[in-house]
Amino acid sequence: MxxxxxxxxxxxxxxxxxxxxxxxSGPLRVRVTATGEATLLxxxxxxxxxxxxxxxxxxxxxxxxxxxxxxxxxxVSAAAFVGWLWTTGDWRxxxxxxxxxxxxxxxxxxxxxxxAVHAVAGGxxxxxxxxxxxxxxxxxxxxxxxxxxDKTGTLTEGRPALSAGPADGDPAWGVAAALAAASRHPLxxxxxxxxxxxxxxxxxxxxxxxxxxxxxxGTLDGxxxxxxxxxxVGAELSDTTAVWLRIGEAAPVLFLFEDSLRSDAAEVxxxxxxxxx
Numbered sequence: 001m002x003x004x005x006x007x008x009x010x011x012x013x014x015x016x017x018x019x020x021x022x023x024x025s026g027p028l029r030v031r032v033t034a035t036g037e038a039t040l041l042x043x044x045x046x047x048x049x050x051x052x053x054x055x056x057x058x059x060x061x062x063x064x065x066x067x068x069x070x071x072x073x074x075x076v077s078a079a080a081f082v083g084w085l086w087t088t089g090d091w092r093x094x095x096x097x098x099x100x101x102x103x104x105x106x107x108x109x110x111x112x113x114x115x116a117v118h119a120v121a122g123g124x125x126x127x128x129x130x131x132x133x134x135x136x137x138x139x140x141x142x143x144x145x146x147x148x149x150d151k152t153g154t155l156t157e158g159r160p161a162l163s164a165g166p167a168d169g170d171p172a173w174g175v176a177a178a179l180a181a182a183s184r185h186p187l188x189x190x191x192x193x194x195x196x197x198x199x200x201x202x203x204x205x206x207x208x209x210x211x212x213x214x215x216x217x218g219t220l221d222g223x224x225x226x227x228x229x230x231x232x233v234g235a236e237l238s239d240t241t242a243v244w245l246r247i248g249e250a251a252p253v254l255f256l257f258e259d260s261l262r263s264d265a266a267e268v269x270x271x272x273x274x275x276x277x
Contacts, residue, residue, distance in 0.1 A: 008186060010213040010229075024184050026212025047133055077101040147277050155268075156259035160186055160241060162194035164256035171203070172253045176245045178202035179216040179227035187243050187257055188216070188227070215243070223248035 008024055011017060017030060018040045036042065081098035085091055122132045132138070149155050166172045177195035180188040181202060195202075205218040205225060215228010226246045230237045233244040235252035245253040 012213070024186075025210050044131055047131060073102065073105045076105070145277060147272050155265040156261055158259065160190045160257040160259055162190055162255060163258040164254075165191075165194075166253055166255075168198060170253075172245055172247065173198065173200045174203035175205060175220060175225055175247055176227055176253075176255065178205040179208070179218060179225065179245070182208040182218075183210055183216045183227075187241070190257055191243065191255055220247070 011028070017028070020041060034040075077098045080101045081094045084097045085094035088094070118138065121138055125132050165176075173195060176191055177200050180192040180195070183189075203220055205220045208216060208218040210216045211228070211232070213229075214232040215226055217224060217226045217228075219225065224246075225248070226233050226244075228243060230242070230244050230252075233246040233252050235244040235246070235254070241257045241259075243255045243257070245255065247253075
């Protein structure tokens with residue numbers, strides 16, 4: 001929720017974590033530095049409330065119009081009272097007409113319309129996971145001519161899937177399946193699902209142990225096997241989303257992952273282009 005990214009991030013001593021984050025593996029010892037109103041969640045809530053209360057350009061225009069409009073309405077009502085009283089001599093009718101003028105032309109709606117719209121819009125955006133920092137952003141959004149999708153999981157499913165690996169029948173599949181089954185990491189779960197779909201039987205890996213933030217290791221036929229980050233396995237770093245498997249002293253085996261596009265991604269982009277964005 002904080003970073004907008006769907007890929008897990010490793011943490012170590014001195015790293016800052018926030019309440020609400022999901023710890024995928026291994027116990028963490030944390031030092032509480034903020035509670036209650038000092039937490040990030042409370043700060044986000046205050047930001048949303050401030051946006052709802054903030055004065056925007058349309059708010060100021062509505063207030064200025066109301067300041068001019070209200071005295072004018074009272075003058076018109078007074079004129080109606082005097083005119084009907086002068087014409088009919090019936091003061092009750094004149095009061096009724098004057099009251100009708102005040103009620104029908106009440107400036108309350110003018111003064112409340114814009115703040116009400118901002119409050120409702122802010123609430124609906126919040127329920128959809130969008131935090132409105134400034135009420136004026138809604139007004140500026142109407143003048144936007146470009147949309148930038150900059151976060152993983154915006155146009156994609158946010159669930160990694162295996163895209164490349166060793167050839168079918170390679171013994172590395174069974175070892176990787178056994179190690180991946182012992183981890184809750186999203187990439188491990190994606191590989192376990194891919195192995196199951198291929199009908200791969202997990203290898204008899206013993207002494208399974210997960211190293212938080214690095215991967216899973218065990219022993220197979222008396223040799224160490226590892227499945228995890230490149231630097232932990234002894235492989236070269238990759239710019240892509242990847243996990244490596246190391247069996248004993250053999251060369252590391254690469255498993256690549258990718259996040260597939262959402263089913264409605266093309267439709268959304270097409271609709272935005274139709275709008276001229």
